[in-house]
Amino acid sequence: MTTPHIGYKRMVVGLPQSSVQSGAVATVADLAELLRMDVLATFVTEATLPSLAASTAVRELRGASQGWQTIDPLQLNLEFDRAAAAARRSFTEATRNLSVNASFDVISAAELATSLIRTDDMVAIIEPSHPGERVTRQFTCLLDAATQIARAILIVPKRLIRTSGPVMALASDPEDASIEVGLKIAAALNEQLLLVTPRAWPSDENTAAAAERLGVQLKRMIADDFLKRALSLAEPLPAQERLRVVTRKLVQDDLQKLFSMLRGIPLLMVGAEGTEAAAVRRDSVLAESSERA
DSSP: OOOOOOOEEEEEEEEOOOOOOOHHHHHHHEEEETTTTTEEEEEEEHHHHHHHHTTOOOOOOOOOOOOOOOOOOHHHHHHHHHHHHHHHHHHHHTTTTOOEEEEEEESSSGGHHHHHTTTTTTEEEOSSSSSSGGGSSHHHHHHHHHHHHHHHEEEEOOOOOOSSSSSSEEETTTOOHHHHHHHHHHHHHHHOOEEEEOOOOOOOOHHHHHHHHHOOEEEEEETTTTHHHHHOOOOOOOOSSSEEEEEEEGGGGGGHHGGGOOTTTTEEEOOOOOOOHHHHHHHHHHHHHHOOO
């Protein structure tokens, strides 16, 4: 059976500054191939940091025993280069056998992440292995860009508890966008779709017909506290799912909080359109970049 097209053209992967989790990268790459999406990996450095580090007023705290020390801008550049090279190697290994196009891009300024993302991208954000990275401009700018522009955001935990099992869609009504996306992904992965709904659910023959057409086994699960689970995902259902799909209207916009709620299971948020304001911001960043060049 031909894999159904999910409606997104590229998988844009934001690679963490800390050591790249090869399992998470491989999972994202494999999903992109199954869904027939090209893959673009982005690694954000910050060109202004070495010049800032050269200032005599800037110090680095290296633990109680060493105290405050000056920062060597050359050493900082070297560390950035090493991190980028390690990320490139990990990405190259994960995408070596893909049949879709895969590319790697180093971004010299965090704000430029906005210029790379299109509304028809699925943006994958991998949880950093170091908690301190979550507050860096490199990471927060990527999160902001994904939130403002992309229609789909895949939040990937740093450690996945399983790589097989059913796909779960949490839907508030039969028109919920997570159902169609969940069905297509389940078809691509050759997995069952678990449809989690509130108890009050109208008759829905369209979903069953779509599942049959795609060759997907459909199972419905009722969660009486559906809204609470959809909003927080704090208490996992006993379903052994490999991926959760939910519309962004049901989850909070603070993506940082979602990392602590994943429990080793990737979360795909769909159904949010890029805004006109985001497009204006992206064009502004591109213009400023061109002027600096």
